[in-house]
Amino acid sequence: MRVRASLKEVEEYKPGKLVKGAIKLSSNENPLGPSPEVIKAIVRSLEGGELDLSIYPWEKNEEALVSEISTYVNASVENIVIGAGVDGVLDTLVKIFVDKGDEAIIPIPSFSLYESLVKIAGGIPRYVKRVGNFSIPVEELTATEKTQMIFLCSPNNPSGNCISEDDVRAIIESTNSMVVIDEAYVEFADTSLEELVNEYENVLVLRTFSKAFGLAGLRVGYGVLPEWLVSQYKKVSIPFTVNNIALKAAIVALRDNEHLRRSVELVRDGRQFLESNLQQLFAVYPSQANFVLLDVTPRKSSAVCDTLMENGITVRDCTSFRGANDSLIRISVGTREQNAKVVEVLMNL
Numbered sequence: 001m002r003v004r005a006s007l008k009e010v011e012e013y014k015p016g017k018l019v020k021g022a023i024k025l026s027s028n029e030n031p032l033g034p035s036p037e038v039i040k041a042i043v044r045s046l047e048g049g050e051l052d053l054s055i056y057p058w059e060k061n062e063e064a065l066v067s068e069i070s071t072y073v074n075a076s077v078e079n080i081v082i083g084a085g086v087d088g089v090l091d092t093l094v095k096i097f098v099d100k101g102d103e104a105i106i107p108i109p110s111f112s113l114y115e116s117l118v119k120i121a122g123g124i125p126r127y128v129k130r131v132g133n134f135s136i137p138v139e140e141l142t143a144t145e146k147t148q149m150i151f152l153c154s155p156n157n158p159s160g161n162c163i164s165e166d167d168v169r170a171i172i173e174s175t176n177s178m179v180v181i182d183e184a185y186v187e188f189a190d191t192s193l194e195e196l197v198n199e200y201e202n203v204l205v206l207r208t209f210s211k212a213f214g215l216a217g218l219r220v221g222y223g224v225l226p227e228w229l230v231s232q233y234k235k236v237s238i239p240f241t242v243n244n245i246a247l248k249a250a251i252v253a254l255r256d257n258e259h260l261r262r263s264v265e266l267v268r269d270g271r272q273f274l275e276s277n278l279q280q281l282f283a284v285y286p287s288q289a290n291f292v293l294l295d296v297t298p299r300k301s302s303a304v305c306d307t308l309m310e311n312g313i314t315v316r317d318c319t320s321f322r323g324a325n326d327s328l329i330r331i332s333v334g335t336r337e338q339n340a341k342v343v344e345v346l347m348n349l
């Protein structure tokens with residue numbers, strides 16, 4: 001039996017650690033969980049028969065979610081596609097753009113799925129190392145005629161910084177490649193780049209319900225795409241990729257502004273708390289996301305992660321990120337109590 005040669009280069013995705021009973025600050029989830037309105041709506045709709053699990057997802061529910069998203073992001077419904085998380089949308093996009101031998105530019109360290117998907121498709125990732133506080137050296141992002149995609153994660157996972165609008169415009173204008181802006185963490189940031197989709201034909205923006213909306217377990221994300229790309233997307237995407245419960249949940253989540261506001265406020269306050277306390281001990285990179293990145297030099301990240309684990313807290317050791325060194329740790333912002341515990345443990349190292 002023979003599998004595709006391109007798989008030789010692909011590594012399994014390493015999710016954040018989940019240890020029973022431990023505080024999980026390893027996957028950048030919402031410490032408040034989903035909106036209580038979402039849970040009520042799901043239970044009510046299942047019990048009342050409005051949600052029927054034996055029926056394939058309804059087109060009208062997909063349309064309802066797209067319509068709700070279009071109001072939220074202030075874009076036309078013609079520009080929006082949905083998928084099983086940003087992961088699902090990325091999977092479809094790479095299938096659309098990357099053929100064997102094509103190239104994709106990835107500033108590193110960044111979210112590892114870009115690299116895996118490109119390799120699975122038989123493409124060649126071209127890595128550009130971030131500099132200083134993990135900013136992208138824009139002059140090094142030179143696309144060739146083989147470059148099909150450029151992945152810009154903003155705020156970036158794991159560094160938490162955003163790319164400036166000027167830099168993104170310079171990149172978009174210098175190339176015919178598709179520029180993918182992954183805004184999975186944008187709700188926690190001060191700015192978004194989503195409006196650029198109205199101006200250029202070679203840029204798209206990805207968003208998710210996994211982070212600020214607390215629905216990571218349901219797998220819903222979306223893309224704001226130039227209109228010409230939407231029909232290609234619909235050809236390639238797996239049918240019914242977002243299930244009935246997830247569709248319902250995402251619609252209700254978008255209507256619960258108060259839960260979103262509380263989630264974002266909790267993260268911003270907690271981020272500030274972690275940054276101001278931990279910078280007395282380590283270098284802390286300024287973050288626009290729901291996590292902070294620490295450099296624990298001269299210690300090793302693995303040793304500090306072990307100590308946190310011994311104290312019942314899982315965080316992300318960043319050695320698995322290509323281009324990250326062995327002293328970086330990413331800690332998701334938790335509840336006030338969880339953040340205080342993190343600080344207490346690290347103070348006593």
Ligand SMILES: Cc1ncc(COP(=O)(O)O)c(C=O)c1O
Binds near residue numbers: 153184216
């Ligand atoms: C930058 C980035 N993009 C996408 C994702 C995945 O998002 P989703 O849950 O919507 O697939 C993550 C998850 O951690 C992420 O960090």
